[in-house]
Amino acid sequence: MNTMQQIFRFAPSPNGALHLGHAFAAWQNMDAAARAGGTLLLRLEDIDTTRCTNALEAQMLEDLHWIGMRWRDPVRRQSDHFDDYLKALDQLRQLDLVYPAFLTRGEIRDAVRKKEASQQTWPRDPDGTPLYPGVERNLSTGAQQDLINTGRAFAWRLNTGKAIAHVGGALSWQETGQGPQGQSGTIAADPAAWGDVVIARKDIPTSYHLSVVVDDGIQGVSDVIRGHDLFAATSIHRLLQVILGLQAPLYCHHLLIGDSTGRKLSKSDRDTSIRSLRNAGLTPDDVRALCERSEKL
Numbered sequence: 001m002n003t004m005q006q007i008f009r010f011a012p013s014p015n016g017a018l019h020l021g022h023a024f025a026a027w028q029n030m031d032a033a034a035r036a037g038g039t040l041l042l043r044l045e046d047i048d049t050t051r052c053t054n055a056l057e058a059q060m061l062e063d064l065h066w067i068g069m070r071w072r073d074p075v076r077r078q079s080d081h082f083d084d085y086l087k088a089l090d091q092l093r094q095l096d097l098v099y100p101a102f103l104t105r106g107e108i109r110d111a112v113r114k115k116e117a118s119q120q121t122w123p124r125d126p127d128g129t130p131l132y133p134g135v136e137r138n139l140s141t142g143a144q145q146d147l148i149n150t151g152r153a154f155a156w157r158l159n160t161g162k163a164i165a166h167v168g169g170a171l172s173w174q175e176t177g178q179g180p181q182g183q184s185g186t187i188a189a190d191p192a193a194w195g196d197v198v199i200a201r202k203d204i205p206t207s208y209h210l211s212v213v214v215d216d217g218i219q220g221v222s223d224v225i226r227g228h229d230l231f232a233a234t235s236i237h238r239l240l241q242v243i244l245g246l247q248a249p250l251y252c253h254h255l256l257i258g259d260s261t262g263r264k265l266s267k268s269d270r271d272t273s274i275r276s277l278r279n280a281g282l283t284p285d286d287v288r289a290l291c292e293r294s295e296k297l
């Protein structure tokens with residue numbers, strides 16, 4: 001019998017209003033935590049401190065409370081924990097698994113366009129973004145330092161090929177939900193598909209991938225329940241967890257609520273914000289029923 005307390009977390013980014021899609025994901029976590037008699041945590045993924053504001057955060061907490069979510073305090077606000085991510089970045093630097101990458105988005109686009117103009121296809125990650133060309137990947141530490149000393153802006157990128165070799169064996173995770181193609185059970189991770197992902201940005205000392213694995217580790221999260229738009233990213237999360245010596249949670253990816261055009265709901269869909277539904281007189285139960293009825297992708 002498993003006597004360990006299961007720990008769940010709902011981890012929204014307060015960069016817009018809470019909408020039906022968020023509420024659906026929150027309910028998936030609330031129900032699972034209640035079924036398991038586990039603990040539910042709330043984490044605010046606000047590393048983008050320009051888009052995530054105090055006002056949006058306050059509104060999000062209020063809306064979550066209104067739909068009935070209760071969590072164990074304290075709320076973990078990622079922008080309060082940059083030191084933790086810097087420590088993890090340092091670990092990766094010590095292992096020589098990250099490198100400073102200087103190409104701007106425009107320069108990456110130009111490099112890809114040039115390749116594709118000469119009939120060469122350029123690999124893209126599972127989200128459709130061209131892989132980083134990795135021009136600085138094999139520079140010596142001295143040459144990297146010279147570039148850093150020029151003062152040009154750079155991001156730390158994972159040398160994903162080297163990281164995979166460092167881990168040695170095959171990576172997998174346990175999926176109790178479903179990937180976009182119905183994948184479940186033991187899933188073979190494919191971190192190479194992502195190329196050299198950003199680990200720390202030029203203006204933010206971390207990235208989504210780094211902070212999510214560090215936090216799930218620090219918070220002892222046993223069960224990650226989130227939308228299947230993050231299913232493929234789990235491959236990178238597993239790679240980072242093994243390198244950083246962090247425990248792998250169980251993963252459960254769920255369907256997404258679609259908008260009227262069959263796309264994932266976004267924060268610009270004002271009419272599905274929890275606030276506007278509430279102002280229109282709906283109760284939390286009505287909102288839940290609306291969630292259940294909404295088309296799922």
Ligand code: GLU
Nearest residue numbers: 011012013045212226230
């Ligand atoms: N902050 C992410 C989002 O709002 C979720 C991260 C996660 O659950 O791993 O999409």
